[in-house]
Amino acid sequence: MSDQPYDPERAVAATPAGGTVDVSLDAAETLQQGPNGPDGPAEERERPRSLWSDAWRDLRRNPVFIVSALVIAFLVLISLWPSAIASGSPLACDLSKARQGSQAGHPFGFDGQGCDVYTRTVYGARTSVAVGVLATLGVAVLGSVLGALAGFFGGVWDAVLSRVTDVFFAIPVVLGGLVLLSVITSSTIWPVIGFIVLLGWPQIFRISRGAVITAKQNDYVQAARALGASNARLVLRHIAPNAVAPVIVVATIALGTYISLEATLSYLGVGLKPPSVSWGIDISAASPYIRNAPHALLWPSGALAVTVLAFIMLGDAVRDALDPKLR
């Protein structure tokens, strides 16, 4: 059982050797409890530990987590307040400066339309982060709720929902995007988010269904049922907390890939459309000039690569921290 979120051996090993053994009414059992028992002074006993507190302790010491978290924090900050580090407007372009290189006040130079690459790269973060975060939220909510339904109730629910996911898995992402998004003219980010959610939820569905089936078989779920817990209570209180870890891990990693998917769709011209500012649009616009103005391509591409990498690294670090077997 890979997701048993406790580790008794470790808990005992990590206990400070201390606490006098008090031979009281239940001598045999008290002895058996060792230093974790009720016999040590209160302040010597360690605080209650859980999967999450253990994971957090591991994460804080993991350099991969620290670096990726800093990058992501920076991205979130500039997407909330891009004007703090970029004074101009991403839409203020001057054709006379098209494809010019780095110069004072414009460190990244200008793109094919004479727009400031630095400003556009900064503002592009907002779109990417918004699409990534919102699509991941949608995918995680839809996928885990349906997955929990299928896993918990089984039978017809499971059969129908699992076949539906099979259908969605069979749709090629880029082809599906070209077909579905090309008929939509809206220039907001919502069609792209909707498309990603539509094609992304089966992945989380499978993870969540599997995790719920595993958690459902735990004796404590059966025990809670034998003591009168309702289905809703079983799922929310006993199953979900023990099944949510793999969903979080996969969703974090998927967030990075959704950002690159948005860029891919925008590059192909079916994702975001101008006047939206997006790395994908800029990469697309700059790619014809790769030989004489490579800077216009490299900066948004670099930003995209760093962002995607940061989310994937974060997901990896979280997965390692939540997996008790790696401890």
Added chain:
Amino acid sequence: MLLEVRDLHVEFHTRDGVVKAVNGVSYGVEAGETLAVLGESGSGKSVTAQAVMGILDMPPGRITRGKVVFRGRDLLGLREDERRRVRGAEMAMIFQDALSSLNPVLTVGDQLGEMFTVHRGMSRRDARAKAVELMDRVRIPAAWERVRQYPHQFSGGMRQRIMIAMALALEPALIIADEPTTALDVTVQAQVMELLAELRREYRMGLVLITHDLGVVADVADRIAVMYAGRIVESAPVHDIYKAPAHPYTRGLLDSIPRLDHKGRELYAIKGLPPHLTHVPPGCAFHPRCPLARDVCRTQEPPLYEVSPTRGSACHFWTECLDG
């Protein structure tokens, strides 16, 4: 009669065919009485208990026939939400492995208190106070401190006490304990059994004790029901069984207990293996392993013969068995 199981049949539909796990089990428990259900793994004792509690996984399980009458109501005829209100409040269950029967991510106080918040609508604060009181009841030292700890911070015996406390929380009329001491050390086993027996007397509860351990049964049970291949083969007051078993299977079980006065001799074991429940032998299911088996045993299924008004045996030759 507090609980009466009548002619219960349970099947499981699997890929290998239909597993007939329970084939016509009947037993009764009075208030304040302890019934020990004895049998090997796969004899159907736990499945019967799950059917009584209403926690059988259906599908693949299916109750094909029978009644479970509890306090005058047939539980099998109730709607699921009505049954849920019976579980925990009127009948509760204790499981074998208390570590895996407690949710690892909730403190024991939360899990104990849940009984009161869910069934009694108490505030979290009051429920917490009740949890401490219950932990005191099952003699967990320093309950007011330990109520905030997680299950893995307790020893095996203490965890089983917490399970017992949870089962007792709403003072149910019936407790089903499914091998409650199997996972524990021998010394702790005795303490937990003693606690269970004492609380049963105090609350005047009926107790169904499921076990494969004859030693555990002798001290605490009033009656014993011996199960084999999904059927009750002998049912009797505990002293009668120990004095003279009326079924060759019971005799085999008793003979395979190690005894001090048999030191140096080979320990008796019933020959053969219990039948696979997809292919229960015709006639008496025990006949391939039975020293008394004759032709009639291969063809005719023995009914539960009345040995005395309080005692029954499903053996064609129970008189022979009784005489030794």
